[in-house]
Amino acid sequence: MSVHHYNQEVIEALRAASTDGELACALAFKVGAAHNTAPADIGKALDLEEISIVKCQLGLFGYKPDKKIVRPAESVSEEIKKEITAELDDGKLTCERAWAIAKKLKISKMDVAAACETLGVKIKTCQLGAFQ
Numbered sequence: 001m002s003v004h005h006y007n008q009e010v011i012e013a014l015r016a017a018s019t020d021g022e023l024a025c026a027l028a029f030k031v032g033a034a035h036n037t038a039p040a041d042i043g044k045a046l047d048l049e050e051i052s053i054v055k056c057q058l059g060l061f062g063y064k065p066d067k068k069i070v071r072p073a074e075s076v077s078e079e080i081k082k083e084i085t086a087e088l089d090d091g092k093l094t095c096e097r098a099w100a101i102a103k104k105l106k107i108s109k110m111d112v113a114a115a116c117e118t119l120g121v122k123i124k125t126c127q128l129g130a131f132q
Contacts, residue, residue: 010035014045024055025062028128043128053130058098058113058123061130073114080105080115092124099127 013031017023023046032042046053054062059070083105087097093116102109116123125132 007035007037010037010042010045011049014042014049014051018049018051021050022052022054022062025053025057025128026055028053039127040129043126043130046128053126053128056126056130057109058095059110060113060123070110070113070117072117073111074118076115076118080107080112081119084112084115084119084121088121089124092122094125095123095127096125098123 010031013035014023014028017027017031028042028046029039031037032039037045043053052062056062059068061067063069080101083101084093087093087101089097098112098116099109102112105112113123
């Protein structure tokens with residue numbers, strides 16, 4: 001989907017879901033799912049509308065006052081470490097793979113991010129395009 005060809009319904013839904021020019025990551029995904037629109041295209045539409053993505057579901061950005069709320073886990077189980085290590089791309093873990101690990105292990109996305117913090121693994125490539 002080209003940046004210039006967004007369905008007006010999607011744009012209106014994003015505007016309606018946003019508050020003060022901001023939209024939580026989880027709500028962005030809900031709008032995308034409701035309108036059968038890929039996360040990357042939702043991110044581009046948000047950029048076009050100058051709506052900022054906040055409250056990253058991995059805790060990496062969009063929180064006040066410190067932006068990032070994820071903290072290192074006190075400990076990381078061998079199971080989580082094994083899953084993260086198996087999914088690394090050039091020593092980093094993509095957002096999408098972090099979500100998949102959370103789903104597979106039935107833990108929160110924030111728990112995966114906390115384990116990455118402890119292991120010194122950077123998360124890259126936001127599905128909405130907020131960071132690469």
